[in-house]
Amino acid sequence: MPELPEVETTRRGIAPMLHNRVPRQVVVRQVKLRWPVPVTALQGWCGAPIEQVWRRGKWLGLSSDHGHVLIHLGMSGCLRIVPADCPVQAHDHVDVVLDHGKVLRYTDPRRFGAWLFTATDPLHHPRLRHLGPEPLSAAFTSEWLARQCSRSRRAIKALIMDSRVVVGVGNIYATEALFRAGIHPARGANTLSKRAVSRLVAEIQAVLAAAIEQGGTTLQDFTRPDGHPGYFAQALQVYGRAGQPCPRCGTLLHQQQIAQRSSVFCPVCQPL
DNA sequence: CAAAGGTCCTGCTCGC
DNA sequence: TGCGAGCAGGACCTTT
Structure with missing residues (x-):
């Protein structure tokens, strides 16, 4: 959840x-x-x-x-x-x-x-000590993410899901933010332009803020403590939509494993 | 049987 | 050869 x-x-x-x-x-x-x-x-x-x-x-x-x-x-x-x-x-x-x-x-x-x-x-506490910046705080800047990218050859999706880089970004919102930013999830982090990094920071913040506003994403059994569902699932553009048309260009969305997690992306809007 | 929203731990590889 | 850093893969568990 x-x-x-x-x-x-x-x-x-x-x-x-x-x-x-x-x-x-x-x-x-x-x-x-x-x-x-x-x-x-x-x-x-x-x-x-x-x-x-x-x-x-x-x-x-x-x-x-x-x-x-x-x-x-x-x-x-x-x-x-x-x-x-x-x-x-x-x-x-x-x-x-x-x-x-x-x-x-x-x-x-x-x-x-x-x-x-x-x-x-x-x-x-040892479990919290090494956590990176909160994505919706002023500490999560494109300068910070660009610095993390510059010293890593990992897939960008793995990097933004690393809690030492930024906290709270899991598979759903990493997938969505990369789509919105037009970045292929398997792109090497150190190959991103500064401009792409800025865009990614902005999209991570936008997608998380919108999801909080909607009470989170309800898939299968997530319900809020008050028993109501979250409504962000209907705003997901690519997560869980492999094989369906890209909402931007109509190309069929691809799915592949990246860093052991299933990743959905548009091969046209998110070129490698 | 495969996959599901997380992340810690182990052990490999690479470069110094 | 030895060491540390960085990274990939396995592990944990149940349900669909």
């Missing part, structure tokens, strides 16, 4: 229900996520009101006087606020029971997600 827009949509959905609420208990039904869930630390975190519900890249943070819970949704993770008597389903791995009778429930069939805890500065 989640790239940056879906994580941000999740954050906005759950934050109002968590702010100033006191977690009373954390129930862990499945310890084996990406890393073992730190059950004891999560229980110790209970008892203090949640002051901040924040996001860094695709990580969500719940911060209180007792420390910081770090949550990653992986490929199939989902967070919702449910009533305390909501029946537990398969893959409902973690509950945070809150003082107002509701529960923050984490569901993740593939278990690529993570729940971590740190008592110290969460941005210094």
